[in-house]
Amino acid sequence: MCSTALCLQSSGSNEGENFDDSLQDCTIEVQRGVARFLWAEGVKPVEIYRRMLAEYGQSAMSQRKVYEWVERFKSGRTRVTDEGRSGRPSTSRSRKASSPQEYRN
Secondary structure, three states, X not given: OHHHHHHHHHHOOOOOOOXXXXXXXXXXXXXXXXXXXXXXXXXXHHHXXXXXXXXXXXXXXXXXXXXXXXXXXXXXXXXOOOOOOOOOXXXXXXXXXOOHHHHHO
């Protein structure tokens, strides 16, 4: 299957490596590429998800994400990488102290 070739190529796997382990380590970009390929071949999103779940197991994209990406491909998107985002990324979250004394503890 094409997903195997894409995954092995992206992970730099060697021939002697365990095949199942390499599929579990596929990046999300590789899975998006597989979804794009299958969609271009005329495979319906529900079938794309079913096949990806069978291949990638717990590492597979969610069904919702498969549908979202198919919609993006239908709209003309060709890239499978994330778009850049503006603004400062969130680095941490902490609860707000209700009094100045809590900051000292």
